[in-house]
Amino acid sequence: MDETFFAERIASLRNQKNVSAREMSLAIGQNASYINRIENHRALPSMQCFFYICEYLGVTPSEFFDTSNPNPEKISRILQELSSCNEKQLNTILLVIENFKKN
Template structure:
């Protein structure tokens, strides 16, 4: 459970900064696919690299894991769920969401 939160939170914070996974990896002194492998749940960073990630993203470790303050994590969960929905249902859901915004 905590690993899944970690992967999603890393993606969220990186996207909020407008960074590509490749650019972030290289900025951290890692291989160009490093962050991508983490976000795709293939590996976890060492504790030392985690602290570098927090510093790079300008968040404390506490802020990194403070998901109660992050509705974007819920949005990422919904996006993951939507990937398995058939196209017609997806269109219906899009219409519902649009109607809710109006």
């Protein structure tokens, strides 16, 4: 992993959240250009800032590094919602997902 990975992953997750680099920088308590500097390969976050970034993006550090999951925030939200469904609802949702995958 290098700064290219951080730059691309942060940009991707930030864009999914539909926020600007400036807005995100300020929201995590940094100067307005902080995320822009990371995305332009001019800086890497400290460990503490990395945790703030993950929290802001709604992902765990593990999900941040899991490039096989391009939408970790949405998957987490879906799993949270599914945990409150009963068996019949889960079966229905599973059928819907299976039908989506067939098409």
